[in-house]
Amino acid sequence: MIGIKCFNSHCQGESHKATGKPCQDFSFSIKTEGYAIAMVSDGHGGERYFRSDVGSKIAVEVAHRCLVEFAEGISPSLFADLPSTPVGIGDTYHPELQRLVEAIVVGWRNAVLEHATANPLTETEQLISNPKDDHEWEKTYGCTLIATLLTPQFWLAFQIGDGKCVVIDKEGVPCEPIPWDDKCFLNKTTSICDTDAAREFRYCIGGKESFPIAVFMGSDGIDDSFGEEENLYNFYIQLAKGFAKDGYEATIADLIATLPVLSKRGSQDDMSVAGWYEDNALSHISQKMSEWQLSRLKAKQESLSTKIASVWHQIIFKGTTKETKRSMFDELMRYGNEKNVINKRILLIKNKSENGN
């Protein structure tokens, strides 16, 4: 895959450090002449999932093997002309994709069974697990999985569970290509250890014309740190601009240094990020990515101006008590501070953009 670069990094979360839990996230990426693959897997943190750190590694190993077989075994032209096609829960899977996810689920179950057989539950582990559940040994290894595959003919991204996959298109606009699953909500997620796991994958697949410039994926520790999607997109744009301006090695070093800091300042959870990007094209869309950021910030600025005008209108024209007035001035101060932060951000993005980033 000439001109494609892929990357991955994961680290133990701040809360895991504090409680002595291992890092339950795992990430992986590889590039050959025929394909690029990147993925992240997030082992569940609940008490009963005490082997999820092993489960996430197994998920990545099995998915890697299955994706290589998929890339090498499929007719090169099958998806070549396909527009970007998102497939969500309840939609009909393409038969080849159905076979792929079934192979991953079965492969994962066989591998964790093998691990469980070689490493029987200790007495302490038996106390935590539920002996009435026939699938309990699987559950202890439970994890999510997000993966992407790029070949010269098509690209694919698929996912079971939470975490987010974000792509940046040729216009420098970020979006989430894989349909969301409403079962993944707050700390609840679907999992590769679910009985019906093969029906819980969602994906997006597309031919050559629909290739994104960059694909990023992160475990929920990443998106929980950023809250609103726009903040997450800004982080990935920052990463993309880093690759474009500072190069691969420097940006990977920055990413490795950043993830523990992000965990501390953000969700406290384990962190994993992986993806691939088209090296030359990325620098060409840097300006467009900045324009997208600026357009969103200007929209926020306008919305805040409207809110400020509305509060002033109430203060001036509507009878308010002394207490209400005080709270309205608090509100005005909050909006003012938010506006200042946005103004600073706009200036910074403009300056960086003028300096080629």
Next chain:
Amino acid sequence: MSLLDETVEIPRRTMTLFFMIDTSGSMAGSKIGAVNDAVVNVLPMLEEISAENPDAEIKVAALEFSTTCHWLYNEPKPANEFVWQDVQASALTSLGAACKELSGKLSRSGFMKSASGSFAPAIILLSDGAPTDDFESGLAVLKNNNWFKAAIKVAVAIGEDADKEVLAQFTGTNEAVFTVHNIEALKQVIRIVAVTSSQIGSKSSTAGDTTKQEQVIAEVKSAVDNIGGAEVASAPSSTVSYDDWD
């Protein structure tokens, strides 16, 4: 170039505390006066919890319901910006309509942000009577709402006439229904429930696999044991309880 410079925002998460307040006619007088007083006094405490919590900002929303429903503000507010305007009691108890109204706001098009940026909300229902509308259909709508499913839900039954069965259906367990029999107990329980729900609801970590609702129930239960005129609704009725609202 730092990946976390000022172009990237890492906001605090948000936890919204909802008050659902029965303002039907039977609440008139000392009951509604005590509710007004208790909420006014608890707001600065919530402001303090929010300010001291690096994980989450606490916001407050309040819905009063009688014959109709009415939000005190059209968005959740930080506690310091939430000026409580005393609610007045009159007319009927449309709890079913209030459930539907709450469900509408428990969404991204309503009061909630992205799930990634939020903790599950805490919902405190205060009522002294029984619904006069179609409560079941309202609750059925609410029970399908993902935010409601994940929420910490606690109810305060004000006096013996409160329909504790209905309140237990709302919270999902009768252990989350606390009964109060006098003004002082009402004030204290509102304060304890609001403060405990906010403290536990806005924390990143949970104690093992215990739900946050279970943690809130356990803490409020132990506090209620020391308040005269307050009890867990499911407590055995061997102790005679008197309502005293004068």
